[in-house]
Amino acid sequence: MEENRIETEVETKQYIVVNVGIEQFGIDIKYVDNIVRMQKITRVPKAQDFFRGVINLRGEIIPVMSFRRKFGLEDDTFTDKTRIIILKPEQQDSIGIIVDMVKEVLTLEEEEIEKHAQDGKDEKSKYISAVGKNNGNLISLLNINGIIQKMI
Amino acid sequence: MDVSQYLEIFIDETQEHIQTLNDQLMIMEQEPENPDAINEIFRAAHSLKGMAGTMGYKRMQHLTHMMENVLSEIRNGKVGVSAMLADVLFQCLDAIEGYLANIQESADEGTEDNEAIIRQLNNILEADGQAEKEEEAQPAKEEAPKKEPEKIIFAEFEANAIREAFEKGMNVYDIQVVVEESCILKAARAFLVFKAIEENGEVMKSIPSVQDIEDEKFDFDFRVIVISKQSIDKVISAIKNVSEVKDASGVQITSYEEEKPKAPQTAAQPKQEAAKTEMAKTESQPQKKEEKKPASGGAAKAGGSKPVVNRSVRVDIEKLDVLMNLVSELIIAKNGLVSVSNTENGVISQGFNEQIEYLERVTTNLHESVMKVRMMPIETVTQKFPRMIRDLNKKLDKKMELTITGEDTELDRTVIDEIGDPLMHLLRNSADHGLEANSVRVQRGKPEIGQIRLDAYQDGNNVVIEVKDDGNGIDVEKVKNKALISGKITQEQADGMNDKEIIDLLFQPSFSTAEVVSDVSGRGVGLDVVKTKIEALGGDIEVKTKLGEGSNFIIRLPLTLAIIQALMVELGDEKYAISLGSIETIEDVMPDEIKYVQSKEVIHLRGMVIPIIRLDSVLDIVPAEEVPESYTVVIVKKGDKLAGLVVDRLIGQQEIVIKSLGKYINNNNIIGGATILGDGEVALILDANTLL
Numbered sequence: 001m002e003e004n005r006i007e008t009e010v011e012t013k014q015y016i017v018v019n020v021g022i023e024q025f026g027i028d029i030k031y032v033d034n035i036v037r038m039q040k041i042t043r044v045p046k047a048q049d050f051f052r053g054v055i056n057l058r059g060e061i062i063p064v065m066s067f068r069r070k071f072g073l074e075d076d077t078f079t080d081k082t083r084i085i086i087l088k089p090e091q092q093d094s095i096g097i098i099v100d101m102v103k104e105v106l107t108l109e110e111e112e113i114e115k116h117a118q119d120g121k122d123e124k125s126k127y128i129s130a131v132g133k134n135n136g137n138l139i140s141l142l143n144i145n146g147i148i149q150k151m152i
Numbered sequence: 153m154d155v156s157q158y159l160e161i162f163i164d165e166t167q168e169h170i171q172t173l174n175d176q177l178m179i180m181e182q183e184p185e186n187p188d189a190i191n192e193i194f195r196a197a198h199s200l201k202g203m204a205g206t207m208g209y210k211r212m213q214h215l216t217h218m219m220e221n222v223l224s225e226i227r228n229g230k231v232g233v234s235a236m237l238a239d240v241l242f243q244c245l246d247a248i249e250g251y252l253a254n255i256q257e258s259a260d261e262g263t264e265d266n267e268a269i270i271r272q273l274n275n276i277l278e279a280d281g282q283a284e285k286e287e288e289a290q291p292a293k294e295e296a297p298k299k300e301p302e303k304i305i306f307a308e309f310e311a312n313a314i315r316e317a318f319e320k321g322m323n324v325y326d327i328q329v330v331v332e333e334s335c336i337l338k339a340a341r342a343f344l345v346f347k348a349i350e351e352n353g354e355v356m357k358s359i360p361s362v363q364d365i366e367d368e369k370f371d372f373d374f375r376v377i378v379i380s381k382q383s384i385d386k387v388i389s390a391i392k393n394v395s396e397v398k399d400a401s402g403v404q405i406t407s408y409e410e411e412k413p414k415a416p417q418t419a420a421q422p423k424q425e426a427a428k429t430e431m432a433k434t435e436s437q438p439q440k441k442e443e444k445k446p447a448s449g450g451a452a453k454a455g456g457s458k459p460v461v462n463r464s465v466r467v468d469i470e471k472l473d474v475l476m477n478l479v480s481e482l483i484i485a486k487n488g489l490v491s492v493s494n495t496e497n498g499v500i501s502q503g504f505n506e507q508i509e510y511l512e513r514v515t516t517n518l519h520e521s522v523m524k525v526r527m528m529p530i531e532t533v534t535q536k537f538p539r540m541i542r543d544l545n546k547k548l549d550k551k552m553e554l555t556i557t558g559e560d561t562e563l564d565r566t567v568i569d570e571i572g573d574p575l576m577h578l579l580r581n582s583a584d585h586g587l588e589a590n591s592v593r594v595q596r597g598k599p600e601i602g603q604i605r606l607d608a609y610q611d612g613n614n615v616v617i618e619v620k621d622d623g624n625g626i627d628v629e630k631v632k633n634k635a636l637i638s639g640k641i642t643q644e645q646a647d648g649m650n651d652k653e654i655i656d657l658l659f660q661p662s663f664s665t666a667e668v669v670s671d672v673s674g675r676g677v678g679l680d681v682v683k684t685k686i687e688a689l690g691g692d693i694e695v696k697t698k699l700g701e702g703s704n705f706i707i708r709l710p711l712t713l714a715i716i717q718a719l720m721v722e723l724g725d726e727k728y729a730i731s732l733g734s735i736e737t738i739e740d741v742m743p744d745e746i747k748y749v750q751s752k753e754v755i756h757l758r759g760m761v762i763p764i765i766r767l768d769s770v771l772d773i774v775p776a777e778e779v780p781e782s783y784t785v786v787i788v789k790k791g792d793k794l795a796g797l798v799v800d801r802l803i804g805q806q807e808i809v810i811k812s813l814g815k816y817i818n819n820n821n822i823i824g825g826a827t828i829l830g831d832g833e834v835a836l837i838l839d840a841n842t843l844l
Contacts, residue, residue, distance in 0.1 A: 042826070042834040043726065045771035046819035054813060054826055056834045059484065061811045061826045093814040148816070 011110040015132065017139055018085065018099040020067050021074070025099075026106065026132055026141040033088035035102055038078050052076075055084070055096060062086060064096035070147065071127070076100075089148055106139070108132045113141065158340045159259055160466065162207050165337075166252050169196040169203075173245050174539050177238060181542070184233035193241075194223040200248065206337055206396070209261040212251040218273040219244050231276060240272045242539075306357070310377075313356055314405070317379045324356075325384050327402030329391055330373040339368045341396055346376075348390040353380025372398075377405070469565055472526055479519050480715060480809040484828055486515050487806065491830030516807060519715050523564070530608050530617070531559035533572045537579060541604065544583045551590050551601045552583060558608035563615050567689050567709055571617070574682040578619040578705050579604060581679070586623035586703055596700070598622065610711070612733045614691075617707040626697040628654050655695050659683040690824070692841055694791070706791065708841070716810060718827075720803035720835065721786065724773045727835040728799075729808050729827055734840040736787040736794060738802065743779055755785070755796055762787060764796045765843055770822065776800065788840040795844050810837060 015026030016035070034057070041053040041064055050069040054061050064084055068076050076082070081101035088094045114131045129143035173196045179189040201216035219241065225231040247266040254262035306314065314324055327349075331341050342365045349355050355362075357377040360370050380387055384404055391400040486508075493508055534556050541554040563571070587593075587602035594600050605620040628651045635641045635657050641649070661680040686693050690710045697703035710716075711733075718729035719738075739757065746753050746764060753764040764785065768775045785796040808827040824839035 040833065042836065044813065044817055044819060044823060044836060045773075046822055047817045051817055054817075054834055054836075056828050056832055059481070059828060061813060061828070061834060063814050063817045065816075093816065095814070095816055 012107050013113070015106045015108060015139070015141060016085065017103040017106050018067075018083075019101045019103055020071070020099050024103065024137060024139045025067075026108075026139045027085065027087070028141070028144065029105065031087045031089055031144045032085060033094055034086040036084050036086065036096075038080075038082040038084065038098070052098065057086065057094075057096075060094070062094050062096050064098060066098050068098075070097075087144060087148075089144055092148065095148060106132070106134060108134065158207070158337055159255075161337060161340070162203055163252065163256055165203060166200060166248075166255075169200050170245065170249060170252065171535055172196040173200075173248075174536070177241055177245065178538055178542060180233060181235075181238045187227075190223065190227050190233075194220065194227055197223055203337065204251075204261075206340075209251065209255065211263075211265055212248060212261050215244060215247055215251075215266055215270060218270050222273050222276050225277065231279075237276060240269065240276065242543075243269050244273070310357055313379070314377075322353075322379050322381055323384065324405040325378045325380065325387060325402045326405050327376050327378055327384075327388065327391065327400055328373060329376065329397060330399040332396045332398045333372055338370070338372070339366050341394065342366075342370075342374065344394045345391050345397060345400075348394055349376065349378055349380075349387060352382045352387050352390055353378050378402075467525075469526075472522070472565075476522055476526070479515070479522050483515050483519065483715060483807055483809055484830075486511055487808075487830035488832075489830070519807070523715075526565045527562040528565050528568045529560045529562050530568065530571075530615075533568055533575065534559055534606060534608075536572075537576070537606065540576065540579065541583065544580065548584060549589075550583070550587055552587055552604055553601055554579070554604045554606065556606045556608075561608040561610055561615055563709065563711070567615075570685060570689055571707075571709070574685045574707070575606070575617065575619065577679070577682050578707075579606065581705075582619060582621035582623065582703075586621035586625075588624050611708075614733060615709045615711055617709070618704055619707075620702060620704045622702040625699045625701055625703050626655055626658070626695065627699055631655065631657055655697065658695070659693070708791070716808060718806055718808045718837065719786065720806050721784075721799040722801040722803055723767055723771060723799055724776075726771075726773060727803065727829070727833070728767075728771075729806070729835050729837045730786060730788065730797070730840060731824075731837070732805065734788045734790065736789045739785045739787060739796070741783045741785045741796070742781075743783065746783075757787070757796075760794065762794045762796050764798060766798050767838075768798070768800075770843065788844070790841050790844045793844050795840075797838075797840070797843070808835075808837070 014029040016029055016032055018025050018027065036057065039055055041055055043053040044051060044063075047053070047063075050065045052064050052066050052069075054063050056062075066076050068074060076098055079100075082098060083102050084096040084098055085102070086094055086096050112133050114133065115129075126146045127143055128140045129146070130141045132139040132141050173193055176189045176192040176196070179186055180193060183189065197216050197219045201213055201220055204210075204212040204216060222231065222237075222241075226233060226237075231237070244266075247264070247269055250264060250266075251261045254260060254264075317324055329342075329345055331338055346355055346358075346362075355376050356379050358365060359375040364370060365374055378387060384402055388400045388402060391397060489508055489511065493505060537556065538554055541552060544550075545552055582604045583602075587604070588596070588598075590600050590602075593602065603622045605618070607616075607618045607620070609616055632641075632646050632649075632654050635654070636643065636646055640657060640660065646654075659679045659682075683693055686707055686709070691708050693705060693707050695703060695705050717732040719732055719735055721728050721730060739755075741755055745755055747756065748754070749761065753766070754761050755764055756762075766775075767773070783798050784800070784802060785798055786802075787794055787796050789795075810825045811827060812825055813823060821839055821842045824837045824842075826834050826836050829835050
């Protein structure tokens, strides 16, 4: 279904828009498996520092990372708006990512998406694939594979 | 004729025969005069020929037929066993394996004619002037003595059925079916006969019973009582249409003798006994006869390796995986109930607790049973090794012997499937790098023939497999130099490394100390692959070596993969599980009992000095402010090494389901996985092996 839509209407893509700090980020909806409320995270000692630990999602153990830690921002403060977005990249295990809040689902047309210039030196710029423009707001679109690949 | 449903039986039996051939050829090579070995080989080849013929695999049939001819000459003493001959026979074996591999893949034997091998076989025969002996080397078939049909006594319900048939105007026939003696899959034939009959009527009774026929517990004939509307000729011709049925004859039954209902036992007994003695007769027929009839199911199985009654069901491993997952879920649910019953205040009645305990027992037993179903003896992997060593013997021109012990040690099926290659690598390594050339061995005062051992045994919750050789051992200096030259380590690093660390370099990718790269080993793709594979199975590998005396690779594998008994401990407010299998004891240790050796904490326990590991600092947990009155120390072991883990509190023993943390989190394997506790919380599983 998803695939079809992308093929027939090449121009639009849907994104989940999340807030982290003062910025807005978009996650391609095809990677999103689930959005869950904040829950008890079991810390995993000696793991990479951007991992907050693992959660039990209906019997599955899912590692959860902090968006803020991954992007080198100020550490999370959990509120009742904090959400864990469960990403399911193709052919790979699920992974959770903590964001401050989920704002909306947004449909962007192709001309509203501007390819992001990759700055080879900055590790973090690889996490962003493009910038979306919507009603004057700028939304950084995440390169999910780029974020995950470094870990494996 | 559709034989596809017998394909699995065929594959199974072929594998068995190939194994027999393999084992016996090895014996024959060692003891060329051993008549038993030659007979066994002949039988196996003959059975293979018959089976291939039944299934319509012409090429395989031809090859085995030629083999049989040669073997027959050997058996008759006309051809002597030579090294060349053994080689050719081994080649045949490989070719048959090739056919089998094709058949397993596509149910077709492929198009390889193996002409070269057949030519060699022919040459052997011709050398003996016996080439024209084309037809069946098999001894003349015995004419099965025609038995006078015994009077059948029917049980009450059978008599009723016959009476009913008479009333309906149906015919009842007593038919004697004889299958050909060369027929291999007798049960399959019988099944086809039954099927043929069922198209024309109904099989009411058979002698021996259907069950026995399915188990091939009959000689070459059986009797069936058939109820049919058709004429007896039609039924018999239908039976005769089944291939490899030698004869079928029968009479119509018009009267019957009913078993006296009053004394059913006594009436039935003589008949049964008669059947039994008859069967006993068949089984105890003199050896000579068995030799002549290698085709008969029982005789073909070398040395009675297969139990007479084999009640088993073939199950797809995936179905077992599903079952295992369900058992896991059940255990999690049960743990949930246990934790509810523990937290709910006093309202829980005693009955509830009893039921929970009962549930606990059942789930534990269920888990154990499912695990057992998945277990297979390691023999399935090791049985191909003697042949491999034999080939290496020739290839490397080194004399060596392989001794295998503990083949009946059982492992989970998934582990069995994966462990073959690593073991093969290690054995090749021992043969190629480990053992010295024979002349060198003699110079060093060692026995000329190199010894390689493979020992498997169970050790607690682990299975240990050791691959040992009495060769040169690992030359630490040589490894160090090699690592320096190849730039794997720097001089400073090398100076700071102890022997063990240097030996561990061998497990790094593309590292080989063999001076000459042979096609046996030395490409450096060996040990690192072995290590990765074993670690993927949740195991580990270590090496013990002494220069000049040999080396020992010790592989440790978990017995089970999914569910373990664990001790739950608490550190700060975090919960961890430690596999019960690695726990030796639990001790209370006073703070002043902790001593320092080389500025490391140790305790002295029953004559042993055991290093102390402070888990809170290993796991980055903020330690408790005050020093407790006494420490709770969990003593864990790995092989012969012990260590004491300091924990805050013990929670208790629990059956836990191991879940993977996934591949994103990288924490140097201190955490072996996670488990879900009864209240839904996640607890991490400490891998004591990596802590040691």
